[in-house]
Amino acid sequence: MSLRVLVxxxxxxxxxxxxxxxxxxxxxxxxxVKHSMNPFDEIAIEEAVRLKEKKIAKEVxxxxxxxxxxxxxxxxxxxxxxxxxxxxxxxxxxxxxLEPIHVAKIMAKLVxxxxxxxxxxxxxxxxxxxxxxxxxxxxxxxxxxATFASKIEKTDGELTVVREIDGGLESIKVKLPAVxxxxxxxxxxxxxxxxxxxxxxxxxxxxxxxxDLGVDTTPHYDVVEVNEPPVREAGIKVENVxxxxxxxKEGGLV
Amino acid sequence: MLSxxxxxxxxxxxxxxxxxxxxxxxxxxxxxxxxxxxxxYVTSLNPSHGLTEEQTAIHQLATDFAAKEMLPNMxxxxxxxxxxxxxxxxxxxxxxxxxxxxxxxxxxxLSRLDASIIFEALxxxxxxxxxxxxxxxMCAWMIDHFGNASQKEQxxxxxxxxxxxxSYCLTEPGAGSDAASLSTAAKRDGADLVLxxxxxxxxxxxxxxxxxxxxxxxGPGPKGISCVLVEKGTPGLNFGKKERKVGWNSQPTxxxxxxxxxxxxxxxxxxxxQGFSIAMKGLNGGRINIASCSLGAAQASLEAAxxxxxxxxxxxxxxxxxxxxQFRLAEMGTEVVASRLLVRNAARALQDDHPDTVPLCSMAxxxxxxxxxxxxxxxxxxxxGYGYLKDYPVxxxxxxxxxxxxxxxxxxxxxxxxxxxxxxxxx
Numbered sequence: 001m002s003l004r005v006l007v008x009x010x011x012x013x014x015x016x017x018x019x020x021x022x023x024x025x026x027x028x029x030x031x032x033v034k035h036s037m038n039p040f041d042e043i044a045i046e047e048a049v050r051l052k053e054k055k056i057a058k059e060v061x062x063x064x065x066x067x068x069x070x071x072x073x074x075x076x077x078x079x080x081x082x083x084x085x086x087x088x089x090x091x092x093x094x095x096x097x098l099e100p101i102h103v104a105k106i107m108a109k110l111v112x113x114x115x116x117x118x119x120x121x122x123x124x125x126x127x128x129x130x131x132x133x134x135x136x137x138x139x140x141x142x143x144x145x146a147t148f149a150s151k152i153e154k155t156d157g158e159l160t161v162v163r164e165i166d167g168g169l170e171s172i173k174v175k176l177p178a179v180x181x182x183x184x185x186x187x188x189x190x191x192x193x194x195x196x197x198x199x200x201x202x203x204x205x206x207x208x209x210x211x212d213l214g215v216d217t218t219p220h221y222d223v224v225e226v227n228e229p230p231v232r233e234a235g236i237k238v239e240n241v242x243x244x245x246x247x248x249k250e251g252g253l254v
Numbered sequence: 255m256l257s258x259x260x261x262x263x264x265x266x267x268x269x270x271x272x273x274x275x276x277x278x279x280x281x282x283x284x285x286x287x288x289x290x291x292x293x294x295y296v297t298s299l300n301p302s303h304g305l306t307e308e309q310t311a312i313h314q315l316a317t318d319f320a321a322k323e324m325l326p327n328m329x330x331x332x333x334x335x336x337x338x339x340x341x342x343x344x345x346x347x348x349x350x351x352x353x354x355x356x357x358x359x360x361x362x363x364l365s366r367l368d369a370s371i372i373f374e375a376l377x378x379x380x381x382x383x384x385x386x387x388x389x390x391x392m393c394a395w396m397i398d399h400f401g402n403a404s405q406k407e408q409x410x411x412x413x414x415x416x417x418x419x420x421s422y423c424l425t426e427p428g429a430g431s432d433a434a435s436l437s438t439a440a441k442r443d444g445a446d447l448v449l450x451x452x453x454x455x456x457x458x459x460x461x462x463x464x465x466x467x468x469x470x471x472x473g474p475g476p477k478g479i480s481c482v483l484v485e486k487g488t489p490g491l492n493f494g495k496k497e498r499k500v501g502w503n504s505q506p507t508x509x510x511x512x513x514x515x516x517x518x519x520x521x522x523x524x525x526x527x528q529g530f531s532i533a534m535k536g537l538n539g540g541r542i543n544i545a546s547c548s549l550g551a552a553q554a555s556l557e558a559a560x561x562x563x564x565x566x567x568x569x570x571x572x573x574x575x576x577x578x579x580q581f582r583l584a585e586m587g588t589e590v591v592a593s594r595l596l597v598r599n600a601a602r603a604l605q606d607d608h609p610d611t612v613p614l615c616s617m618a619x620x621x622x623x624x625x626x627x628x629x630x631x632x633x634x635x636x637x638x639g640y641g642y643l644k645d646y647p648v649x650x651x652x653x654x655x656x657x658x659x660x661x662x663x664x665x666x667x668x669x670x671x672x673x674x675x676x677x678x679x680x681x
Contacts, residue, residue, distance in 0.1 A: 036314075072307065079311060191319060194349030194362045197311045 002058035003117040003176070005048045006110060007082065008103070009041040011066045011073040012127045025225050027096055037073045040122025042080075044182040046189040047152060048120050049081035056154050057118070059083050063110060065103050067092040071205060078200035079192035085205035086110060090217065097219040102210065104136035109213040111141060116177070123148055123181040134181035144174040147181040297595050299587055301374055301553060304598070312368055316375035319345060324379025331380060331504035332650055335496075337461050338383055338504060339419075345376070345387065346416035353391050354539070355398035359410035366539060366601040370546040374597075377550025381654035384550065386505040388543035389457050393420035393466050396481070396536045400524035405483065409464065418463035422540075423453040423510055424533050430454075431667050433468075434476040434530060438512060440469040447471070447482060447519050449490070449512035455661070459508035460493035462486065466536075467510075468529045471522075476530035481523040490515030501653030538604055538611060540662045541619035545597045545626075548658045551651040552593065552626035555633035556586050558648055562637050573636070582636065586629045593622040613675035620668035623658040630655055 013019065014034040022029050037045075051057035062077035064070040065088040074085035088106055090098055107119060119138075124131035138145035146152075146161035150169070153160045163170045164183045192200075210217045238244045248254045297304040302313050323341055331338055345351070353369045355361025369391065376384040394413040397405055412418040429436040438451025449469055456465075465484045472478030484491055494509030524532050560583065563573035573579045600618035603611045634641035634648045641648050659665045 072310065075307065075311060076314075191348050192311065192315055193347070194312065194315070194353070194364065197308060197315065198363075200311070201308055 003051070003056060004059045004061065004114060005051060005057045005118045005120060006061050006063055006107065006114060006116040007041070007044050007048045007077065008107060008119070008121040008133065009045060009062050009064050009073050009077050010038040010122070010125050011035050011064060011070045012038045012125055015039060015126055021226050021228050025227065026223055027226055030096075035069065035073075037076050038122050038125045038127075040124060040126075040182055040184070041077075042122075042189040043184070043186050044120045044122050044180075045077045045080050045082060046187045047149075047180075047182055048118075049190075050187065051118075051152075051154075052081065054154075061086060061114060061116070063088065063107065065090055065098060065106055065210070067095050074205050075200050076192065078203045078205075079197045080190060081196065082203075084203055087205050087207045088213070089207060089209055094217060098217060099220060100130045100132035101136055101220070102215060102217045103133050104140055105215045106210060106213055107133070107137045108140040109215060111137075111177075113213075118177060119143075119179045121179070121181050123183050131181075134179050138179035141177075141179070143177050143179050145179045145181075146172060146174045148183040149180050150183050150185045152180065152186070297591065297598060299591055301371070301594065305371065309368060309371055312364070313371050313375055315348065316350075316372045317378070319348065319350075320376045320379025320384075324376065324383060328380040328383075328504075328647065328650060329644065331383065332501075332654075333503075333644070335503045335506070337386075337458075337506055338380075339416075342383065342387060342390075342419075343416045346414065349414075350376070350387060351390065351416045352394035352398070352410060352414035355391075355394045355410060355414065359398065359406045360414040361394065361398055361410060362414070366542060366605045367598055369539075370542055370597055370601045373543050373546040374550040374553070374594075377547045378554040380504060381547050381551040381651055382502045382504040385502065385544060385547045385654070385658075386457055388540065388547060389422055390416070390420050392536050392540045392543065393422055393464075395539060396422075396466060396532055397483075397523065399535075400481070400528070400532050404520075405523065409483070413464075419458055419461065421456050421458040421462040421465045421510070422533075422536065423456050423459075423465050423467040425454050425456075426452060427454045427509075431664055433533070434479070435474075436468060436470065436479065438467065438469040440471045440480065440482060442471075442519070443516070445519055446516050447521070449482070449484070449515040449517065451512050452494075453510040455497070455507055456510045457502070457505050457507055459506065459510050460496065461506050465491075465510060466523065467512075468533045469512075471526050471529075477527050479529035479533075480526045481529035481532045482517060483521045483523060484512075484515065484517055488515055488517060500656060501650070502657055537662055538615045541615045541668075542597060542601050542604060544658050544662050545593070545600075545618045545622035548623045548626035548655045549590070549593050549597055551655045552586075552590050552629040552633075555630040555648050555651050556583075556590055558646070559583065559586070559633035559636040562640075566638070579636065582632055586632055589625040589629050593625055597622050610675070613672045616663070616668040616671040619663065620659075620665040620672075623655070624665060627652070627655050627659060 014036045017034055020029045048057060048060040052060055060082040062074050062082040062085045064074050067090060071087055074087055078085055111119060121134040134147055135145055148164045149161045150164045151162035158173050158175050159178060160173050163172060238247060295304060302310055305313060323344060349362040352361035353364050353372060354366055357363035373384055373388050397409050413420055424433055426436050426438060440447040440449050463486050467482050467484050468479050469482060470478050471480040490513045492511040492513060497507040499507060563579050566573050596618045600614040603614045630652045634652055637646060637648055640646055
């Protein structure tokens with residue numbers, strides 16, 4: 001089994017940044033703000049690279065749909081062990097309006113062009129929390145999907161995937177080719193090493209536009225308003241457990 | 255209100271965050287409308303500005319490693335005086351063990367500027383440990399640059415991986431700034447050299463595996479000095495007690511004592527009589543590294559002070575709204591940017607073998623170690639009483655960076671070197 005794995009990596013605002021809503025209330029401030037690879041995508045790349053090290057995969061291709069700076073994100077993936085990258089250039093103004101369905105269509109087309117056998121994506125991006133791209137990609141390709149993966153094992157021509165679901169853990173078998181979305185506990189991403197960062201410079205990143213892949217990135221919905229969350233109010237102290245239960249009941253919480 | 259499960263917090267409209275429990279304060283110094291092209295050429299308060307794409311990736315790696323692997327342990331290592339061998343080996347696995355030694359025998363083959371960026375970033379995690387890592391790097395480079403093939407083959411791979419650790423032995427109880435007057439003697443006896451004497455204040459001494467020892471093989475003065483490699487376990491190699499220090503507590507410091515210590519003459523690094531020159535060339539880079547460590551400590555302290563003054567209120571206002579506080583922060587920020595420019599410039603000079611390398615490295619060393627110490631001191635003051643508590647990191651950055659004005663050549667010696675250069679220019 002020697003799979004070609006496509007991994008999606010998204011450039012998002014770094015998790016540690018204090019987010020501010022833009023004055024026009026249609027989005028958040030991104031100018032000059034620190035960005036990095038979506039943490040779940042780091043986990044996805046790590047898993048793909050481990051599959052290569054176990055000789056289950058033969059090639060890992062990192063894909064990013066985004067502005068020019070998305071190349072930095074692809075370079076990070078290359079430094080972690082991906083073999084080459086594909087940058088689908090989305091003009092900076094349109095990046096915010098790019099939807100999971102657009103990305104899914106792009107991924108599906110790339111799967112076809114690259115003859116990929118496995119797609120691994122992060123379960124969701126930490127900016128929009130959409131949690132839709134993996135599922136849509138699988139549907140477009142008519143491939144099985146194993147989402148919220150916390151463990152992946154190869155068994156014969158199939159993958160056994162343990163999924164994190166509301167009730168606990170679910171184990172499923174999927175036939176290849178398939179789409180997987182990575183959850184938090186799938187692995188702990190490695191640090192890139194300095195030699196790998198230097199080698200990453202020489203790895204190839206192919207550039208293309210969404211239109212080259214026949215994908216129309218016209219938005220399907222408009223953002224009406226973006227607001228900060230309500231300011232957290234002070235709580236109250238209660239004397240004993242009985243009063244606590246009373247208050248919880250009052251608030252309709254139990 | 256019942257709280258959400260730990261792990262993922264929902265903040266804002268659809269923005270979730272994976273929260274690290276021991277996450278350090280992150281401030282957004284330098285967040286303005288900076289375009290990609292500005293980042294390439296301009297040095298600013300944000301240490302990742304003015305870097306190439308590759309350097310940006312290197313900086314990010316060092317920053318992440320420092321935040322996750324070092325910062326949570328910084329106080330513990332200081333309090334318990336632990337030499338964090340495992341963490342340093344993890345750093346070495348990423349290529350931080352022999353950063354600017356050539357790739358030929360296993361070094362990482364990066365530039366002095368890359369090393370400066372790395373040490374500055376790592377210092378935010380633990381200044382003392384980073385300073386030791388920089389000393390280890392200096393030793394690895396000395397072997398890589400001056401050693402013969404067999405010495406390089408034997409030592410570079412082990413030092414790059416930090417399987418073995420190195421120490422630099424120049425200073426003696428009777429020879430500090432007057433290093434060329436050192437008296438540790440190495441007498442020829444057949445195919446061997448027999449060492450007698452002692453070295454003082456050796457970083458890593460007693461715990462490290464290989465010692466680069468500057469000793470007297472010839473007559474008086476610098477030309478009579480050779481650099482030799484002495485391995486731990488060699489009979490006659492002994493150590494004094496572990497010193498109790500104000501800072502740099504994550505590295506042991508001991509006297510290194512030679513009593514009829516016999517080594518093969520093939521352990522000479524470079525040629526006989528070249529030792530002082532080798533020592534000084536090593537220190538040029540060492541000075542940039544130590545300055546970079548001070549810079550990282552100052553950056554961390556400045557960021558901590560900014561976070562603190564925004565939150566701490568007195569007289570019904572945050573400290574940040576008082577003009578005095580603002581003026582102090584402005585001065586601190588300016589010193590940090592000036593320091594960054596000086597250090598990175600010196601790194602480039604050394605890399606390019608610029609004729610002014612020695613004075614530029616000396617300028618960077620004395621200016622940065624002094625000014626950054628003052629920045630850290632100011633940052634402590636801005637924290638008020640809390641700054642004096644070991645619960646807050648600024649006091650550790652202060653104690654760790656204090657010695658940077660003294661070692662690798664005192665700042666007074668740095669002034670001598672600069673003056674010598676200035677006075678010679680007009681001959």
